[in-house]
Amino acid sequence: MEGLRKKLKQIDKKGYKAYKEIQGKYKGNDFLLHIDHVQADPFASPSRIRVEFSKDIVKFEEELYKTKYRKIAFEDFFAREVAKRIQAYSTNKSGSGKSGLILIDAPGQEILKRTAVKVDHQKVEFRLSVGLPARGRTILGNQAIKLLCDDIPSLIKKAVFEYDKEQLIKHLLLTDKQQAIREFLYKNKYICFIANGSILPRKSGISNKPLNHDRVIPFVSPASLEIEIPIPHSKPIKGMAIPEGITLIVGGGYHGKSTLLKAIERGIYNHILGDGREYVITNYTAFKIRAEDGRSIEKVNISPFINNLPLNKDTTRFSTENASGSTSQAANIIEALEIGSKVLLIDEDTSATNFMIRDGRMQELVGKEKEPITPFIDKARQLYKDHNVSTILVIGGSGDYFDIADYIIMMNEYLPIDVTEKGKDISKRFKNIRKTEGGNIFGKLTHRIIQKQSFNAYKGKKEKVDAKGLHTIIYGTNHIDLSFVEQLVDPSQTRAIALMIKYLSKKLQNHAVPLSILIESLYEEIEKNGLEIISPYIGKHPGNLALPRKFELSAAINRLRTLKVK
Numbered sequence: 001m002e003g004l005r006k007k008l009k010q011i012d013k014k015g016y017k018a019y020k021e022i023q024g025k026y027k028g029n030d031f032l033l034h035i036d037h038v039q040a041d042p043f044a045s046p047s048r049i050r051v052e053f054s055k056d057i058v059k060f061e062e063e064l065y066k067t068k069y070r071k072i073a074f075e076d077f078f079a080r081e082v083a084k085r086i087q088a089y090s091t092n093k094s095g096s097g098k099s100g101l102i103l104i105d106a107p108g109q110e111i112l113k114r115t116a117v118k119v120d121h122q123k124v125e126f127r128l129s130v131g132l133p134a135r136g137r138t139i140l141g142n143q144a145i146k147l148l149c150d151d152i153p154s155l156i157k158k159a160v161f162e163y164d165k166e167q168l169i170k171h172l173l174l175t176d177k178q179q180a181i182r183e184f185l186y187k188n189k190y191i192c193f194i195a196n197g198s199i200l201p202r203k204s205g206i207s208n209k210p211l212n213h214d215r216v217i218p219f220v221s222p223a224s225l226e227i228e229i230p231i232p233h234s235k236p237i238k239g240m241a242i243p244e245g246i247t248l249i250v251g252g253g254y255h256g257k258s259t260l261l262k263a264i265e266r267g268i269y270n271h272i273l274g275d276g277r278e279y280v281i282t283n284y285t286a287f288k289i290r291a292e293d294g295r296s297i298e299k300v301n302i303s304p305f306i307n308n309l310p311l312n313k314d315t316t317r318f319s320t321e322n323a324s325g326s327t328s329q330a331a332n333i334i335e336a337l338e339i340g341s342k343v344l345l346i347d348e349d350t351s352a353t354n355f356m357i358r359d360g361r362m363q364e365l366v367g368k369e370k371e372p373i374t375p376f377i378d379k380a381r382q383l384y385k386d387h388n389v390s391t392i393l394v395i396g397g398s399g400d401y402f403d404i405a406d407y408i409i410m411m412n413e414y415l416p417i418d419v420t421e422k423g424k425d426i427s428k429r430f431k432n433i434r435k436t437e438g439g440n441i442f443g444k445l446t447h448r449i450i451q452k453q454s455f456n457a458y459k460g461k462k463e464k465v466d467a468k469g470l471h472t473i474i475y476g477t478n479h480i481d482l483s484f485v486e487q488l489v490d491p492s493q494t495r496a497i498a499l500m501i502k503y504l505s506k507k508l509q510n511h512a513v514p515l516s517i518l519i520e521s522l523y524e525e526i527e528k529n530g531l532e533i534i535s536p537y538i539g540k541h542p543g544n545l546a547l548p549r550k551f552e553l554s555a556a557i558n559r560l561r562t563l564k565v566k
Contacts (some may be wrong), residue, residue: 001028001149004035008148012141017202019132019139028153030057035148036540041137042097046129048541049148051156053124059158064172073175073270074116075105077168079161079514082117082126083107089155095140098131100147102155105544109208109277110269110489111175113529113547116318126156127543170273171275177231178270181281184229184411185241191283191343191390193229195239196220199311200263203416208489210276224416225407237279240416244390245406246380248423256414257394258347264392265345265487268549283433287336287460287551288486291325295481298558299565304379304443305330305355308372315372316446321561325352326373331558337389337445337552339516344383346376347394357398360433374438380404382442400434402427447514450557451564455505465502467494475501478561481546483556492546497556499534499545504557512566515557 004026011018019038026033034050065074083106100262104126105116118125130152133143185193194200196217201211210216221240228236242264249257267282299317307317323331328387329352335345349355358375380560381404383389395401402435408423409416457463457476470491475498482488482497504522527535529538535542557563 001026001031001153002149004033005145007151008144010141011139014059014139016132016134016137016139016166019047025381028149030155033148033153034540036537039098039132039183040093042099042131042134042442044097046101046103046131048097048537048543049130049152049378050541051126051128051153053160055122055124058124060119061503062121065169067359069168069175069179069270069301070172071119072113072356073111074168075114075119076111077161077171078119078124078126078163079104079107079114079116081163082128082156085155085159088149090351097133097134097136099133099135100143101129102147102152105492105546107272108255108490109271109275110199110266111272112269112490112493113531114337114492114533115542115545118530118532124160126159127541128152129544132442144346156468173233174273174278175270176233177237178278178281180231181229181237181279182284185281185283188241189244190227190241191244191286192220192242192267192392193227193239193279193281194221194260194263194267195279196226196281198263200238200259200280202255202262208273217414220415222409224420225416238406239279239556240409242392242407242409244388245384246390246404247391247392247407247409248401248405249394249409249411250396250419250423251411253416256411257396257402258349259414260409260411260416261347261392261394262344266489268487269489270457272362283343283390284549285341285551286345288345288347289329289332289336289343290419290486291352292328292356293325294483295323295328295331295484296321296330296561296563297323297331298563299448300331300334300558301444301446302327302330302334303333305374305376306372307374308369317565328352329355329376333460334445335554335558336551337387338447339519339551341551342389344389344391346391348396348398349394351376357400358434358437359398359400360435363434363437366437368437374454377404378436378438379442382438382440384401386442387445399426400432403432412440439521447516449547449566450515450518451507452508452566453559454560454562455508456499456504456562457502458492463502465498467491470480470494473498473501473556475560476562480556480559482552482556482559485552488548488552490546492544493552496534496545497529497548499536500553501557501560505533515554519554522553523550529559 032052037048037251039047065071082104089165199210203209227238227241228238230236251257265288267280271278297320301316302318303315402423408420410419471483532542
């Protein structure tokens with residue numbers, strides 16, 4: 001590191017642009033420091049560095065990260081370790097802008113595939129963002145020496161060599177158990193599992209952490225839905241399993257219906273020990289569906305739900321700049337099916353009423369010939385029968401859904417009760433006067449082909465691709481609004497989606513490729529070569545990305561207002 005110390009002394013008190021001279025690779029004691037990108041000024045996005053240790057130095061046993069899911073958990077653990085050390089790190093952050101700042105892309109409650117830490121057979125690498133010290137736009141060389149040559153190597157070494165091995169093993173054994181549960185559910189045709197003792201409520205609407213245990217009722221499965229799953233490293237685990245088919249979650253207001261559904265929708269991800277939902281496991285393809293007034297739709301075949309529009313508007317290739325609640329919900333379902341979702345999650349509270357149900361009295365008043373919408377109640381069973389797509393619905397106001405349900409779960413003071421038989425009995429005793437609409441089959445699923453001109457990222461003479469928080473992507477002159485894509489959980493996923501769209505735009509040729517195949521090929525490439533391939537800093541520092549599912553990537557593409565379909 002003497003070379004770096006020397007350079008920093010030479011540029012001390014010079015203008016900030018002189019920091020560019022320190023870019024490069026430096027050999028420290030047992031590690032390499034890569035300074036990949038130097039910020040333009042103290043107020044710009046922080047500089048990007050990597051700290052690299054060879055496998056011979058860290059001596060991590062390959063057994064610890066031998067499988068795909070263990071490797072994700074292993075890297076996640078060390079990202080958390082570094083974040084913990086940074087948080088405890090006390091430094092003088094005096095200076096301008098971001099001077100003295102140290103950041104790593106820290107994980108939250110979910111365990112995601114990230115680029116913050118990378119381990120392979122040769123090395124382990126930590127990717128950090130750093131604010132290079134300055135007063136005004138004058139370099140503080142001595143502070144930079146302390147930061148880059150002393151403090152950062154010290155805190156990374158503590159994370160690498162002084163971590164709690166017992167906690168790492170617990171972290172990895174948990175992911176083994178979670179994977180075993182996922183495999184069991186898939187083999188036995190279940191779509192979701194909630195372990196007994198799970199803590200489902202969260203601290204607040206803006207906190208993803210569990211509510212304090214003394215204020216919450218742990219989950220307990222009804223006996224009729226309880227199963228036992230063999231898992232490694234432990235005795236079998238018991239809890240409620242939801243089979244394939246159509247399941248209703250019912251109950252009074254504030255009794256836990258939406259809390260249960262929210263836990264199920266987040267069960268697509270593994271959670272950390274102590275989260276309360278670490279053994280809430282959901283089919284990875286499950287997608288939350290809701291109404292989304294105002295979104296754009298581009299040539300989506302919504303005809304299974306909406307047909308015979310006034311002025312003979314085509315619903316097999318339906319487009320609009322400003323969708324209604326019902327058309328947006330129909331499009332959200334068809335787009336999820338297009339990418340391969342096998343489980344739909346729907347909450348009545350965030351659905352369009354006329355999309356969910358049309359009762360007998362309304363049918364009597366407004367004949368089907370005057371109503372273009374076929375409600376979901378008449379398509380859910382066909383969707384399962386024709387396409388093997390299951391549905392979990394939170395229903396509070398329409399008992400007509402009892403007629404099509406395979407299972408009915410009532411939440412009573414946050415505890416589930418199996419009321420399937422009672423619901424079916426009510427269906428028989430209370431004659432339903434509504435007529436089934438929409439024919440005997442669900443309808444055809446259409447795969448759309450995206451045109452290359454959809455992805456114009458230029459704003460003036462420069463490409464502009466960026467993410468703002470969890471819910472916004474800036475793509476050229478467009479803002480993609482992901483506020484209602486509810487299974488995004490980390491801004492790093494949103495950053496990755498922005499770069500994935502840009503990457504796909506470069507790969508997209510003029511020949512016809514369906515969107516589903518285009519996305520699938522990208523994920524195969526990422527599986528083979530890593531998430532780093534989408535980064536503009538490939539080979540250097542792609543350290544603030546987390547992998548989204550292909551469903552959220554597709555959702556973002558579908559909300560791009562410049563999208564063009566052949």
